[in-house]
Amino acid sequence: MSGFSTKLTQKIIISYLLLVILAVIASSYVYSEISDYLATESTTENDIKLLKTNTFVSQLYEAESLSELALQTRKKSDFNTYKQHIETLYKDIDELRGLSTQEQQLIQLDSLQLLLEQKVLNTNVLRKFKTQDQTSAAIDMALEQFEQMEANLGVITAEGLAPNLEELSPKAQEAIKKVAHYLNSNIPPDESNEDKARRADSVLNVSRSLLREVKEENMLNLQALTKQERTINRTNLELSQQLGYILASFEKEILVNSINDTIKKETALKRSIRLASGAALLGFLVVVVFIFILNRDFWKANLYRKKLEKEKKFTDVLLKSRERLIRTVSHDVRTPLNTISGYTTLLEDSKISQQQQNYISNIKSATGYMTNLVNDLLDFSQLDAEKMKPEKIDFNLADLLTETAQHIATAHANEDISLTLKIEDTLERPIVNDPVRIRQIMANLIGNAFKFTLAGEILVKANVIDTLEPKLVQISISDTGVGISKERQEVIFNEFEQAPDHRAQNYHGYGLGLSIAKKLIQLLGGALTLESEVGKGSVFTLKLPLVFGQEEQKDVTKVPPIALQKPLRILIIDDDTAFLHLLGEMLRSENITPILFSDFNLVPMADVDLTYDLVLTDIEMPKVSGFDIVKQLLEGKYGHYKNQPILAMTGRKDLKKEVFTSKGFLTVLRKPFSKSELLQELGILNQVDKMVHHEVSANLKGNGLYHTGLLESFLGDDGMAIQQLLETFKKDTIENQMSLKIAFLNKSATALSSAAHKMLPMFRQLQITEAIPILEVLEEIPLDYDNWKNIKIDFDKLHRFLDKLLETLENETTKSPVYNG
Helix, strand or coil: HHHHHHHHHHHHHHHHHHHHHHHHHHHHHHHHHHHHHHHHHHHHHHHHHHHHHHHHHHHHHHHHHHHHHHHHHHHHHHHHHHHHHHHHHHHHHHHHHHHHHCHHHHHHHHHHHHHHHHHHHHHHHHHHHHHHCCHHHHHHHHHHHHHHCCCCCCCCCCHHCCCCCCCHHHHHHHHHHHHHHHHHHHCCCCCCCCHHHHHHHHHHHHHHHHHHHHHHHHHHHHHHHHHHHHHHHHHHHHHHHHHHHHHHHHHHHHHCCCCCCCHHHHHHHHHHHHHHHHHHHHHHHHHHHHHHHHHHHHHHHHHHHHHHHHHHHHHHHHHHHHHHHHHHHHHHHHHHHHHHHHHHHHHHHHCCCCHHHHHHHHHHHHHHHHHHHHHHHHHHHHHHHCCCCCCCEEHHEEEEEEEEHHHHHHHHHCEEEEEEEECHHHHHHHEEHHHHHHHHHHHHHHHHHHCCCCEEEEEEEEECCCCCCCCEEEEEHHHHHHHCCCHHHCCCCCCCCCCCCCCCCCCCCCCCCHHHHHEEEEEEECCEEEEEEEEEEEEEEEECCEEECCCCCCCCCCCCCCCCCCCCCEEEEEECCHHHHHHHHHHHHHEEEEEEEEHHHHHCCCCCCCCCEEEEEECCCCCCHHHHHHHHCCCCCCCCCCCCCCCECCCCCCCCCCHHHHHCCCEECCCCCCHHHHHHCCCCCCEEEEEEECCEEECCCCCCCCCCCHHHHHHHHCCHHHHHHHHHHHHCCCCCHHHHHHHHHHCCCHHHHHHHHHHHHHHHHCCCCCCHHHHHHHCCCCCCCCCCCHHHHHHHHHHHHHHHHHHHHHHHHHHCCCCCC
């Protein structure tokens, strides 16, 4: 699946890379086309040139108007205005010259500027000619003045003869000034009127002749000027035509360039559109192809995911089966181990030889090893399933370390190994953590140190690290043992890993100690490290969060057993009639009166003649659970209950004792329990004169299907009681087998689980190992279970075995109506 995921990721990356490459290629090409498109933006310069040209033409027309005005008014101020306007046109020509790149255009602009300069000169000459045309009018006015002077002579001035003297030609101005001077110089000072008249007439005649000559000469000049004016007008016309040709050529060039630029733009735009369309089509095809590929891979991924989910469910079932197996095997191993340990203790107290004592020591060692293995398997199973929860209580770490180390050292007292403890005084204060788990961790680590050290020293140091926040407690266990190589240090904390060169020849271990220790340290929020060198020893260092207790730890007085006195009466409630009958027989053998009820609803509520000293109830019952029973008793609903102690019985190992005590139970007995365990909880074990132990036989008649060893530990040599118990067990098994069949046919998980739970206690007491694992699976079947085909094989196997078991019980009880042991 990992490889498939990698391939799918690679395909996605490749698809995106192709799309990116395509986008880069298309973008670069479009960019080049846009660059070409923008390059045609030289039309902006053409537009500016065209705008300047149009502005220039408008200014030229305005200059033409100013030229006409100057010629009409013949005023010098109007001509100066015209000349200034022409100079503005020179600046426009310079700007157009800067926008032009062709040599021909520059030549034309230079010609245009020369023509404008020539036009200015021609206009000025023409204006002066028109001004000279006023000389005749001045002469005519002077002649009229002569007519008036005949009657009255006085001082005559040139301005009086010609008011516009300044605007006349220099020659006319000089003639008029001479006439005025002549007239003034010939006026008689004191003459009679006749003399004055004769003299004035003479003067006037001379002046008239002089002015007429000037007029005639002026007429000749006017004719010449008229001819010159026609020449100048023709020149101006040619100038205007030439200017029009130049401007038309200029506009044509601009227009052609503009059309060419437009064509280039359209061509570049069409190419860009074609490229963009092609890129979009190609991108769409790439997307479609990769969508198809990725969809195909997605369906494969879904298929693999479904297979993985199926495998995961199967794995979960296997893990649960492994957990149940470990639990079952642990229980089935622990029960005979307890028996072996008990018989070993009895043998030690008897008179035996030294050789027999050695045999017993070996048995005790092997039994202890097996007990530790079972406990470690259970702890490992709980840690692996993350079902173990740490407790947080106050305890003295220094005392715990000292007790644990000295206990292990005592077991190795005959070896040449010294133990040294260095515990910081600060740790004399109580801390808050899980003392049980820390003791288990230290026992594993210190035990390993002794196991792998032939001779030398083991040092246990504990100190506080207060430079960090939160504070830490550091515990190191160093030894001078065989050490661990670098390669092995990488895997030494794995499950079932062992050092290959340890010294224990008869006790090889099983490789769970360090793995469980590390998992427990991690559960407590700490860390475990290792430093080791082959031949020099090892140092295990663990660090745990440190929280000091609020108060000094007080001495805790152990709660003694109930310490009830015989004779006793015990109210017992259990839905398993066979187990109920077993308890009754066992208690009667100890002169204890059992009051038995298979259903709590049958217990009378009124304060009738029902007296008892203790209540013993099962927890998981179909009608009224043990928790409901203790609740109703404590609420005072039953008049015969006078606050007697209540004990719980259960086959569940996942519920802690605190769960039961918090509900009102005094303590809890874990099924299966022995007679001595029950009596010890009742506090009357020391009152029993002698506990009779029997060697556990294979079974009643040696057929191997069931074992009566535990029954014998309860009932002793009472063969009749065992026979009756087996009869009850056979009857209940027939009923329970029918309940299992009905529940399976109806596919009722609840009924199936209830029937299996009811059967398990007696099957465990009789050690029917072939059926117990299947019943435990059925007991824990989920309420919404729907895969009935998976359990059909085990279900059929269970029924075949039950038929065989019932047949065997029928034969044995028929052959042995009276049990004689």
